[in-house]
Amino acid sequence: MHPTLRHALLAFFISALIFATGFYVSNSINKFRLGQVQTIEQQIAIDTLSVETQFDLLSRLSCDSVNESTELSTELNALAVRLNYTEAQLGTSNPQVVQLKSEYSLLEIKDYLLMQQVAAKCHLKPVFVLYFYSNKGDCPDCDSAGNVLTYLRQTYPQLRVYSFDYNLDVGALRTLIGIYKIGNSLPAFVVNGTVTYGVTDLASIEKILPMQDLSTSTPTTTPKK
Numbered sequence: 001m002h003p004t005l006r007h008a009l010l011a012f013f014i015s016a017l018i019f020a021t022g023f024y025v026s027n028s029i030n031k032f033r034l035g036q037v038q039t040i041e042q043q044i045a046i047d048t049l050s051v052e053t054q055f056d057l058l059s060r061l062s063c064d065s066v067n068e069s070t071e072l073s074t075e076l077n078a079l080a081v082r083l084n085y086t087e088a089q090l091g092t093s094n095p096q097v098v099q100l101k102s103e104y105s106l107l108e109i110k111d112y113l114l115m116q117q118v119a120a121k122c123h124l125k126p127v128f129v130l131y132f133y134s135n136k137g138d139c140p141d142c143d144s145a146g147n148v149l150t151y152l153r154q155t156y157p158q159l160r161v162y163s164f165d166y167n168l169d170v171g172a173l174r175t176l177i178g179i180y181k182i183g184n185s186l187p188a189f190v191v192n193g194t195v196t197y198g199v200t201d202l203a204s205i206e207k208i209l210p211m212q213d214l215s216t217s218t219p220t221t222t223p224k225k
Contacts, residue, residue: 040079127159127191129159132182148205196208
């Protein structure tokens, strides 16, 4: 075989191998991402049904079996982590991501309403924080505020944090924003009904929280700066 032809064939096989490898890796990544999306969709559906079932159970259960921190709260936090990862992988404008965040926001609102009923019925004192952020590049301090809230939520069982993308076009979310008259100066916080803007570090956020109502459990993580 002529050396030139041999070199050409070798180059062709190498190129084909590189293409096949790239295709395989890309296909595997896409399958993984699709699996992540489907898992989150399934979990949101399950958790939504769980919230609705808890509404019914509350009328029958004793308050002795209820506290500020529920299993659903733990699952909501874990679900938020998976959703954030999926958003980072697929992008904030991905239609599937937007749909998942919309469904998750509705689930959070349902849990918020449920826990308000629980608190009133059972004389509990959870601290509710509604956190509004934007990831369109117009809120450089939102990541910092979110990290601090994650730390505080992990530290204090009575602290219930609900995070919402301010820009989502979801009817229930727009109604919630309207009720508390949340402007677009983000990050914004609603702590037990009081609206605050712009706080981002640990000390500032702790000042807007009723720390006397929170437990004094030892922190298990260090907040990110």
